[in-house]
Amino acid sequence: MKRVVLAALCLSWMLQAANVGEGTPGYRLFKEYCWGCHHQTAEAFGPSFHSIANKRSREEIMAQIVDPERVSKTLGYARNSMPAFNDLNATQIQALTDFIMLFKDKK
Numbered sequence: 001m002k003r004v005v006l007a008a009l010c011l012s013w014m015l016q017a018a019n020v021g022e023g024t025p026g027y028r029l030f031k032e033y034c035w036g037c038h039h040q041t042a043e044a045f046g047p048s049f050h051s052i053a054n055k056r057s058r059e060e061i062m063a064q065i066v067d068p069e070r071v072s073k074t075l076g077y078a079r080n081s082m083p084a085f086n087d088l089n090a091t092q093i094q095a096l097t098d099f100i101m102l103f104k105d106k107k
Contacts, residue, residue, distance in 0.1 A: 026099025029092055053104035061097050
């Protein structure tokens, strides 16, 4: 019985995590630009938004969206596979960053 309850709680948490921020401008941008490589709470080709939000500042996240090559070098990575999204304006970058930060652990 405990296993069934635990499994139900885990499934509920996963479904809630998948719906965080749904309908926001940042969510729509995520679906358009990021979803192919990043997922909200699970590792994909790129790190999860949960991982990013807990490791990076807002400024680092915004800089990574605009100039990933430079930021990757600054952070000490040997290579970068993320493309630059030069077609996003400042409002869109802010909305996307706000969405990513929704996955930061609450302290």
